Ligand SMILES: [Zn+2]
């Protein structure tokens with residue numbers, strides 16, 4: 405495990421660089437190689453070269469979750485190396501055909517966002533935008549589909565802890581004998597990960613309840629009791645459980661702020677709540693913004709604190 409190296413791979417996204425972890429034991433394992441861009445490939449190649457390896461030497465690619473800044477380049481690594489790919493089973497469908505996954509999302513979420521009060525044109529932009537990103541990811545076949553608690557032997561045993569919420573099929577890879585977790589985007593040091601809505605695994609016409617699921621998964625990773633986390637972006641997480649607690653607190657406060665807002669304003673759509681919470685959000689950020697707000701409304705619904713009504717196809721939330 406001393407042989408783990410971090411490569412900071414460039415991405416074309418606002419999030420900046422993605423952390424790719426390289427484990428050199430008897431075999432060479434790469435966790436989250438980055439997006440499918442020439443710049444990312446060159447950086448990965450240079451990073452491996454610096455350790456005396458080539459891309460062709462990679463034996464195994466681990467994927468923490470099916471987002472293109474993490475997995476986009478994996479197919480090219482496999483092509484060069486014949487590496488085996490490992491991901492959670494809920495990630496396999498979006499990985500196998502990312503474009504079909506976007507199509508499913510667009511089909512489901514455009515009318516859904518309209519129901520949530522988003523004006524037609526903005527809803528269209530919000531669900532169409534990711535198409536521009538299709539070139540940053542290549543379809544990836546998963547050789548080994550993980551379920552929660554399974555171990556992957558990469559020279560040391562890593563346990564896959566299923567942590568859905570930021571994405572279905574998100575896993576943290578935990579080295580049990582040392583207090584270390586590779587957290588993907590489940591826990592990050594400087595960013596509160598977005599509980600993005602998506603179509604539920606195995607369905608075409610159901611959405612995830614991403615934020616309630618995400619908060620459950622924060623408790624799941626806390627129960628692992630790893631000391632240190634290595635996230636998919638940014639610095640090492642020196643106090644993983646403390647950081648998870650901060651994110652739990654952040655969402656708890658935001659949920660109550662939204663409840664107060666609805667209490668003061670009267671019945672509101674999710675879109676109206678989003679505009680109050682995040683004024684002047686560009687259309688490109690509407691989907692993450694709505695995911696966040698709907699996540700909190702889901703929490704309030706689960707706690708029986710809001711009443712939901714629908715008139716003329718538009719859903720409104722009122723405080724009970
Ligand atoms: Zn992500």
Ligand SMILES: [Zn+2]
Nearest residue numbers: 471473589636
């Ligand atoms: Zn990411």
